[in-house]
Amino acid sequence: xxxxxxxxxxxxxxxxxxxxxxxxxxxxxxxxxxxxxxxxxxxxxxxxxxxxxxxxxxxxxxxxxxxxxxxxxxxxxxxxxxxxxxxxxxxxxxxx
Amino acid sequence: xxxxxxxxxxxxxxxxxxxxxxxxxxxxxxxxxxxxxxxxxxxxxxxxxxxxxxxxxxxxxxxxxxxxxxxxxxxxxxxxxxxxxxxxxxxxxxxxxxxxxxxxxxxxxxxxxxxxxxxxxxxxxxxxxxxxx
Numbered sequence: 725x726x727x728x729x730x731x732x733x734x735x736x737x738x739x740x741x742x743x744x745x746x747x748x749x750x751x752x753x754x755x756x757x758x759x760x761x762x763x764x765x766x767x768x769x770x771x772x773x774x775x776x777x778x779x780x781x782x783x784x785x786x787x788x789x790x791x792x793x794x795x796x797x798x799x800x801x802x803x804x805x806x807x808x809x810x811x812x813x814x815x816x817x818x819x820x
Numbered sequence: 821x822x823x824x825x826x827x828x829x830x831x832x833x834x835x836x837x838x839x840x841x842x843x844x845x846x847x848x849x850x851x852x853x854x855x856x857x858x859x860x861x862x863x864x865x866x867x868x869x870x871x872x873x874x875x876x877x878x879x880x881x882x883x884x885x886x887x888x889x890x891x892x893x894x895x896x897x898x899x900x901x902x903x904x905x906x907x908x909x910x911x912x913x914x915x916x917x918x919x920x921x922x923x924x925x926x927x928x929x930x931x932x933x934x935x936x937x938x939x940x941x942x943x944x945x946x947x948x949x950x951x952x953x
Contacts, residue, residue: 737843742901749872752917764874764920768927771867774859775931779938784855 765804773797829947833940840939842897844932847939851946860935867928868895875921877902878911888922894929894936 755761773796781789840847844864845857871879882889882903892899913921 734839734842734846738896738898738901741896741898745869745872745877745898745902746905749869749877750911752876752878752913752921753874755874755916755920757916761916761920767870768867768924771863771927771931774863775934778856778859778863779934784859789859 766801769800769804770797773800832947833943836943837936837940840936841894841932844896844935847936848942851939851942853942860932864895864928864932864935867931868925871921871924871926871928874924875913875917875919876911877906878913879918879921879925880906882907883909885922888926891926891929892922894933895925896932899925899929 755764773793777789777793777796778784781792836847836850839850843849843861845860847857848854848860849857879885880889880892880899880902889899889903893903
């Protein structure tokens with residue numbers, strides 16, 4: 725059945741991915757504890773937006789998918805930014 | 821037709837589920853959802869790779885970070901293989917890179933878990949429709 729055609733693909737994927745990872749990703753990147761390190765959330769939000777839309781849209785067309793994903797991505801980022809501002813304002817009020 | 825459907829129902833769902841876990845997007849691929857499969861593969865693959873790039877393979881730690889490991893394993897069986905390699909503690913990682921790497925790799929796993937559930941549900945719908953038709 726379809727598993728027959730997928731098994732070589734599966735083997736190839738497992739072998740090549742593990743070889744690539746063990747060959748290259750053996751030392752951590754330099755990431756400091758700085759305000760800019762918060763920007764690491766942006767690609768993660770992108771992944772989550774894509775994952776949500778790919779399961780929810782009834783049909784996938786390039787234009788519609790990109791538009792819907794960008795809207796969701798923007799909504800999440802704006803919501804996070806507003807939450808951060810509110811928390812920052814609260815902290816400032818308490819401390820000052 | 822209906823009898824055949826009932827006989828193959830559980831193995832079909834199991835194959836779709838296992839394929840979806842083994843290769844991200846594999847479950848959707850066998851259900852002829854090729855566009856979704858490609859997007860799913862790219863999403864999980866890129867998210868996992870970003871995590872491994874930032875934190876190194878040391879973020880996959882089945883001994884010292886077991887709760888994270890359970891989430892990471894959902895991304896692919898490759899993570900189990902990497903877990904065997906890193907179990908000896910030869911790839912130490914601390915601080916922010918460890919934190920970011922663990923979050924990315926665990927989220928990649930949890931996203932793939934979502935895709936596995938989605939693929940099995942789609943398979944169930946397809947089979948139900950085939951049984952009725």
